[in-house]
Amino acid sequence: MATTLKDIAHAAGVSLTTVSRVLNYDQSLSVGAATRKRIFAVAEELNYTKIRRPQAEPQTKLHKIAIVQWYSEAREQDDLYYMAIRLGIEQRSQYHQFEVTRIFQNNINQLTGEIDGVIAIGKFSADQVSELQTLTDNLVFVDDDQFTAGFDSVLTDFAQAVQQVIDFFWTQELHDIGLIYGTEITTDGQRQINDPREQAFKQAMTAHQAYRAEFCFASDFTNQGGYQAMKQAITTLGDQLPHAFFVANDPMATGALKALQEAQISVPERVSIFSFNDTALAKYVYPELSSVHVATNLMGATAVDLLQKRAQQAQVPQRVELGTELVFRASTK
Known part of the structure; x- marks a missing residue:
């Protein structure tokens, strides 16, 4: 198996980013001469070879x-x-x-x-x-x-999409609006990703002076995540359950629908649901989901x-x- 940058970083005791920048001769990197020397020595010892084409070679066509x-x-x-x-x-x-x-x-x-x-x-x-x-x-x-x-x-454009959903609910005289949004982390566990819909929702609802943090529930972007989030909302809010929810994606929205149906809470008569992404899944649940169509x-x-x-x-x-x-x-x- 070919040597990777991760192998070199592990052997040299430095970060993957440092290895990449040193081997690419990044002179702006603030790292000592001894560290640079150690990285090149490890790369040579492990027979590391770059697999990208030389910079000087012109390329006009992707193959x-x-x-x-x-x-x-x-x-x-x-x-x-x-x-x-x-x-x-x-x-x-x-x-x-x-x-x-x-x-x-x-x-x-x-x-x-x-x-x-x-x-x-x-x-x-x-x-x-x-x-x-x-x-x-x-x-x-x-x-x-x-x-x-x-x-x-x-x-x-998440911000505009969320604003349109809030505006729609507002025209329906639905002012108590809840949110079910997602949390994610990169596959290497190094970066936590904030859901941009959560921030857009907060801004849109704050503009209406109607934002309530207790109406917002975070989970993962799965059917089970949406189900658990709505179950939590039903349990903690009781009769104060919002009359509308914006849900961050279709799998979560289908899970939220299941939780509402189990609690015998009618959709849309008691709670309206607006989802996001508009995948094929939105049309294969009951009731069918209103959703923000994304041009995937x-x-x-x-x-x-x-x-x-x-x-x-x-x-x-x-x-x-x-x-x-x-x-x-x-x-x-």
Whole structure:
């Protein structure tokens, strides 16, 4: 098995980021000469070889790209949002006749040979970003804002979407609105990700002078997570249970629906539910979920186009933020 940066970092007793920057001759890195010497000595001892092409070689056409999905294959089946993004990437890549390699759960050690570009889906720590950068300079992130770190990023406009949901509930005279949102951590456990919908919700409700922290419940982005969060809301709030809930994704919303049904709380007569992502799951539950439609296919296609442009000529990083639209179904009045 080929030596990785993690192997060198472990043997040299330094961070993965430090190894990456030293081996890339980053003169701005504040590290002692002894540490630099030790890292190069360990790299030589372990026969480390970079697998990305030399910087001086011109590249005008992508041939082989890798999709690095932060979810496992099993988890991707449970959260169709990330699967839809991946399919969008693959469809656009097929149009350009790119050879595509899929890597799940950020396991880049599975990559063999040389690649021309990487599209990373999900959330990544600084060390994971540094490791991806050793593969190629052509790197695009989807659903993770790495723009300030110098990388192209394709994102969703969460703030506007949440504001539209709150505005809709307000027109329905629903002013006591609860939130079920998610918490995540990168696969290496190094970065905790805050749900941008939680902050957008707080801002929108505060503007109406209606934000109540006790109406907000955090869990993981799974069906069981949504179920447990709504069970907690029902138990702790009782008759004060909000008449509307915004839920951060479709799997959580289906779990929340189950908890309400078990408690014999009618939807939407007593509680209205508005979900997020609008995957196929939203249409296969009862009642069908109103949901914020996210342009997942376009997110994937945009990432491929950005990668192609970056390979053709050097350019400044781009941050592309796509809009959303509300899809109304039976879970709201």
